[in-house]
Amino acid sequence: MRLDKFVCKSTALTKAQAIFAIQSGELCINGHVFTDEAVQVHENNTIMLAGEKLTARPFRYIMMHKPAATICSNIDEAYPSVLNGLMVDNVSELHIAGRLDADTTGLILITDDGRWSFNITVPSKNCSKVYRVGLSREIKEQVAETFLHGVQLQGEQQLTLPAILKVITPKEVLLTITQGKFHQVKRMFAAVGNRVVTLHREKIGDICLDVEEGQWRYLTIDEVQSFTK
Numbered sequence: 001m002r003l004d005k006f007v008c009k010s011t012a013l014t015k016a017q018a019i020f021a022i023q024s025g026e027l028c029i030n031g032h033v034f035t036d037e038a039v040q041v042h043e044n045n046t047i048m049l050a051g052e053k054l055t056a057r058p059f060r061y062i063m064m065h066k067p068a069a070t071i072c073s074n075i076d077e078a079y080p081s082v083l084n085g086l087m088v089d090n091v092s093e094l095h096i097a098g099r100l101d102a103d104t105t106g107l108i109l110i111t112d113d114g115r116w117s118f119n120i121t122v123p124s125k126n127c128s129k130v131y132r133v134g135l136s137r138e139i140k141e142q143v144a145e146t147f148l149h150g151v152q153l154q155g156e157q158q159l160t161l162p163a164i165l166k167v168i169t170p171k172e173v174l175l176t177i178t179q180g181k182f183h184q185v186k187r188m189f190a191a192v193g194n195r196v197v198t199l200h201r202e203k204i205g206d207i208c209l210d211v212e213e214g215q216w217r218y219l220t221i222d223e224v225q226s227f228t229k
């Protein structure tokens with residue numbers, strides 16, 4: 001992690017205040033003064049600010065049930081940020097691992113551990129996501145097979161990775177995908193002549209959504225570790 005980030009994670013300083021302290025020569029790493037805020041540090045390093053040893057606050061891992069008409073961003077835009085509903089300190093240090101569209105509801109994972117969220121979002125890890133999808137038209141029988149083999153999305157060179165479709169009712173399905181392309185689920189159904197009218201994420205990896213809309217909770221140790229195996 002960068003030195004300025006470490007200072008923010010271990011003190012009450014803002015980023016600007018942390019950079020000022022570093023550039024003023026107040027930071028020592030393993031006994032040497034460092035004035036470059038971008039230098040990489042490790043938790044095993046001894047990092048002192050004005051003679052006091054700094055210890056980074058532990059990482060946080062949270063599940064939240066995203067309501068519709070909120071956005072997965074740290075700042076409000078056309079809709080309010082979903083993070084407004086999170087009553088914790090230092091919210092600006094947190095990010096969302098795998099965003100949802102403004103009109104999509106359901107499970108989002110929030111953390112300040114970039115390495116952990118990398119395991120969820122990087123395509124090579126094949127992390128599965130389960131969506132409950134409401135459709136404008138009845139699902140055609142061959143769509144499950146089409147999705148299993150991969151479908152051509154507009155503007156993409158390659159077929160989508162195999163996805164599993166489970167029909168609940170003619171207009172409601174569960175879709176499991178391991179990719180996270182922009183508007184992926186909506187574009188997959190558009191590619192087979194259908195339209196998504198409701199979209200709700202129920203599960204990421206082994207983690208199932210179990211809090212009410214707008215509510216959140218910290219993940220258990222097992223849930224956190226399920227992405228580091």
Ligand code: URA
Nearest residue numbers: 100101104183185186
């Ligand atoms: N796919 C979409 O189209 N939208 C989402 O919010 C998530 C997956």
